Amino acid sequence: xxxxxxxxxxxxxxxxxxxxxxxxxxxxxxxxxxxxxxxxxxxxxxxxxxxxxxxxxxxxxxxxxxxxxxxxxxxxxxxxxxxxxxxxxxxxxxxxxxxxxxxxxxxxxxxxxxxxxxxxxxxxxxxxxxxxxxxxxxxxxxxxxxxxxxxxxxxxxxxxxxxxxxxxxxxxxxxxxxxxxxxxxxxxxxxxxxxxxxxxxxxxxxxxxxxxxxxxxxxxxxxxxxxxxxxxxxxxxxxxxxxxxxxxxxxxxxxxxxxxxxxxxxxxxxxxxxxxxxxxxxxxxxxxxxxxxxxxxxxxxxxxxxxxxx
Amino acid sequence: xxxxxxxxxxxxxxxxxxxxxxxxxxxxxxxxxxxxxxxxxxxxxxxxxxxxxxxxxxxxxxxxxxxxxxxxxxxxxxxxxxxxxxxxxxxxxxxxxxxxxxxxxxxxxxxxxxxxxxxxxxxxxxxxxxxxxxxxxxxxxxxxxxxxxxxxxxxxxxxxxxxxxxxxxxxxxxxxxxxxxxxxxxxxxxxxxxxxxxxxxxxxxxxxxxxxxxxxxxxxxxxxxxxxxxxxxxxxxxxxxxxxxxxxxxxxxxxxxxxxxxxxxxxxxxxxxxxxxxxxxxxxxxxxxxxxxxxxxxxxxxxxxxxxxx
Numbered sequence: 001x002x003x004x005x006x007x008x009x010x011x012x013x014x015x016x017x018x019x020x021x022x023x024x025x026x027x028x029x030x031x032x033x034x035x036x037x038x039x040x041x042x043x044x045x046x047x048x049x050x051x052x053x054x055x056x057x058x059x060x061x062x063x064x065x066x067x068x069x070x071x072x073x074x075x076x077x078x079x080x081x082x083x084x085x086x087x088x089x090x091x092x093x094x095x096x097x098x099x100x101x102x103x104x105x106x107x108x109x110x111x112x113x114x115x116x117x118x119x120x121x122x123x124x125x126x127x128x129x130x131x132x133x134x135x136x137x138x139x140x141x142x143x144x145x146x147x148x149x150x151x152x153x154x155x156x157x158x159x160x161x162x163x164x165x166x167x168x169x170x171x172x173x174x175x176x177x178x179x180x181x182x183x184x185x186x187x188x189x190x191x192x193x194x195x196x197x198x199x200x201x202x203x204x205x206x207x208x209x210x211x212x213x214x215x216x217x218x219x220x221x222x223x224x225x226x227x228x229x230x231x232x233x234x235x236x237x238x239x240x241x242x243x244x245x246x247x248x249x250x251x252x253x254x255x256x257x258x259x260x261x262x263x264x265x266x267x268x269x270x271x272x273x274x275x276x277x278x279x280x281x282x283x284x285x286x287x288x289x290x291x292x293x294x295x296x297x298x299x300x301x302x303x304x305x306x307x308x309x310x
Numbered sequence: 311x312x313x314x315x316x317x318x319x320x321x322x323x324x325x326x327x328x329x330x331x332x333x334x335x336x337x338x339x340x341x342x343x344x345x346x347x348x349x350x351x352x353x354x355x356x357x358x359x360x361x362x363x364x365x366x367x368x369x370x371x372x373x374x375x376x377x378x379x380x381x382x383x384x385x386x387x388x389x390x391x392x393x394x395x396x397x398x399x400x401x402x403x404x405x406x407x408x409x410x411x412x413x414x415x416x417x418x419x420x421x422x423x424x425x426x427x428x429x430x431x432x433x434x435x436x437x438x439x440x441x442x443x444x445x446x447x448x449x450x451x452x453x454x455x456x457x458x459x460x461x462x463x464x465x466x467x468x469x470x471x472x473x474x475x476x477x478x479x480x481x482x483x484x485x486x487x488x489x490x491x492x493x494x495x496x497x498x499x500x501x502x503x504x505x506x507x508x509x510x511x512x513x514x515x516x517x518x519x520x521x522x523x524x525x526x527x528x529x530x531x532x533x534x535x536x537x538x539x540x541x542x543x544x545x546x547x548x549x550x551x552x553x554x555x556x557x558x559x560x561x562x563x564x565x566x567x568x569x570x571x572x573x574x575x576x577x578x579x580x581x582x583x584x585x586x587x588x589x590x591x592x593x594x595x596x597x598x599x600x601x602x603x604x605x606x607x608x609x610x611x612x613x614x615x616x617x618x619x620x
Contacts, residue, residue: 092497187402190540211521214538223535223612228524230500262615296617302533303613305572307606 003045006251007117008035008244009136010126010150011106012050012074015280016086019093019234027280028060030083031126031150034240037284038271039124039248040067041292046248047117049073049136051109053080063285072114080105093232094209113139121254124247125149125170126240130162137169146256148172149201150243153179164199172261173201174243177208189214190221203261205246207239215265217258224265225302227273227295234279238272241284245271270295313355316561317427318345318554319446320436320460321416322360322384325590326396329403329544337590338370340393341436341460344550347594348581349434349558350377351602356558357427359383359446361419363390373595382424390415403542404519423449431564434557435459435480436550440472447479456566458482459511460553463489474509482571483511484553487518499524500531513571515556517549525575527568534575535612537583537605544589548582551594555581580605 010032017024032050039046047070054076064071086100111132118141125133127150137147149170155163156179167173173196181187184195193204193216204216210232212225246261246268253260270292274283320342327334342360349356357380364386374381396410421442428451435443437460447457459480465473466489477483483506491497494505503514503526514526520542522535556571556578563570580602584593 188540188542190538208521211518212533212535221538221612222615223522223538225522225533225535228500228531228533230498232498259616263617266615266617300617302531305532305576305614306569307573307576307610 003043004122004251004254005045005047005117005120006039006122006124006247007047007049007073007113007120007140008032008039008124008126008247009049009111009133010035010124010128010240011083012048012052012056013083013085015236016084016100017234017236017279018088020089020091021231021233022279024279026084028057028063029085029236029280031128031240033064034237034275034281034284035124035126035244035247036064036069037067037281038241038244038268038275039251040069041245041267041271041287041289042248042252044248044251046070046251047073047114047120049111049113049117051075051077051105053077053082053105056082070114070116073112073117075109075112077105087236089235093235096235111136111139120144122146122148122247122251124243125166126243127152130155130159130166133166134162137166145254146171146250148174148243148247150174150239151179153182156183167196167200170201172203172205174205174207174239174246176239177206180206190216205265207242209235209238213242213265213269215261217261220258222258222262222265224269224299226269227298227302229273229277232276235276236280237275237284241275242268242272244268266296266299270299313353314432314561314564315355315357315427315430316349316432316434316557317357317359317383317423317430317450318342318349318434318436318557319359319421319443320345320434320438320550321393322358322362322366323393323395325546326394326410327544327546327589328398330399330401331541331543332589334589336394338367338373339395339546339590341438341550343374344547344585344591344594345434345436345554345557346374346379347377347591348551348554348578348585349561350379351555351577351581351597351599352558352562354558354561356380356561357383357424357430359421359423359427361385361387361415363387363392363415366392380424380426383422383427385419385422387415397546399545403545406545421446421449430454432456432458432557432561434553435476436553437462440465440469440476443476444472447476455564456481456560458484458553458557460484460549461489463492466493477506477510480511482513482515484515484517484549484556486549487516490516500526515575517552519545519548523552523575523579525571527571530568532568532572532575534579534609536579537608537612539583539587542586545586546590547585547594551585552578552582554578576606576609580609
């Protein structure tokens with residue numbers, strides 16, 4: 001059987017991180033990397049469209065390839081440097097300050113979708129400049145089952161027009177609570193989700209960090225908590241891992257009903273919970289199928305109940 | 311069949327409220343009032359120990375009596391004035407400022423548990439001065455199945471020693487996230503719950519307002535979201551309604567297993583969701599058994615899923 005295809009467009013990066021628990025000068029990161037690593041837990045054909053410089057470590061590419069991730073769409077720029085981001089998390093880990101952003105090869109990136117992925121079943125537009133997301137979408141041959149968009153405050157503030165255009169072509173948006181409020185000027189997340197729905201996406205996911213995530217679709221709402229952890233070690237990539245797990249699960253099943261999206265939310269949250277337990281991609285790379293299955297069980301225990309009305 | 315007994319110790323009050331949606335100068339309130347109204351949804355024998363002044367409206371007493379709430383333990387002080395609290399909620403409704411507190415009859419309150427409730431099955435120590443909570447507990451004849459404690463930052467800051475004494479006699483504590491952090495000096499709620507557990511309560515409920523609530527017991531954790539609402543009209547009494555619903559459900563079933571506590575959490579959250587939709591006790595008084603059953607169904611749809619591991 002041929003596996004279903006998931007195309008992920010997003011950054012491949014090196015990150016410098018500082019959290020209350022330690023620091024790392026230069027580790028593998030980027031939205032497409034976290035997303036693809038999470039999605040590679042599923043029996044799918046996953047490809048990345050991205051750009052790297054000649055400083056990108058062969059061993060890091062090997063990590064991705066060894067998990068069956070197709071890198072044909074990754075442009076390697078001679079004499080270019082890979083996107084670098086450096087940030088510092090504050091004590092509550094809910095807020096962070098960007099210390100340094102070197103766009104490097106991202107500045108002139110012109111995405112090319114490999115022929116093999118122009119008919120992808122699902123497209124995940126991981127966090128990236130909306131104009132690049134748009135250029136990628138234009139190369140998708142037939143209408144995919146689902147276009148999933150992840151974005152962040154930077155694009156809401158700086159390139160809202162292009163972002164709105166991408167939103168108009170999107171089925172699912174994944175966005176955090178503060179961004180949803182910023183985008184809609186509504187404090188109530190229920191009202192914010194309604195407004196975002198009117199901007200295009202039929203499904204609206206609002207991520208609330210340590211408080212979990214909400215999925216809105218028509219009159220339906222589904223809520224999944226984040227796993228209560230003793231320590232969140234490093235929140236970097238949590239949202240990307242969530243989006244990758246969500247997209248990966250739906251790509252494998254090929255069924256995009258609301259019931260299946262609930263399960264996709266749980267896989268996404270479970271994979272994000274692994275990511276935040278260690279620095280960078282370390283834990284996400286190490287997690288086995290058995291550990292993932294155990295964590296799904298933990299999510300069931302955390303949320304499921306048997307009720308008889310009294 | 312004789313109904314199981316729930317004894318609630320807490321304030322009966324008049325509140326002055328200001329929220330972004332409107333204001334009320336003097337409406338029925340108090341932790342025991344919200345708690346008992348929520349608990350009166352269940353087939354139980356519910357009694358209040360509290361104190362009121364001669365300004366307490368007969369019609370308000372009638373509201374409570376008409377719902378089968380036993381007021382024998384409510385002392386009416388001649389020439390006394392009922393406890394009055396006035397507060398203002400800020401735009402996000404998560405923070406509030408106390409404008410005025412008139413303790414009035416609370417200042418000299420000496421609680422007396424009626425004979426009929428000295429063998430209550432469950433005791434809910436609703437938010438109140440811990441020394442009054444302690445005096446009440448000393449009058450309980452036989453060990454109740456469960457002692458549930460609700461408290462707030464004021465008592466943590468001002469009377470920690472007495473509060474710790476009450477906590478040592480408590481099975482379940484219901485506390486909000488900021489208070490749990492304040493009490494334990496731990497940011498992680500998992501760590502905070504462990505520390506609180508060591509202070510007495512076998513069960514620790516941490517309320518997170520619009521983000522729902524967590525129940526910790528030994529190695530078990532259960533998480534319930536708050537109902538996503540378009541507008542929270544007035545958060546006053548949400549925690550009290552939650553505690554009352556939680557205690558009321560467990561009193562009716564008489565079964566205090568972890569599985570039953572999960573259901574109790576859901577009833578508590580459902581009743582709190584009614585409270586916040588209108589001013590004061592208005593909605594909690596009006597809710598029918600059918601509406602409550604519908605809301606439980608809404609909570610099921612919000613949280614339940616069918617998963618087959620893939």
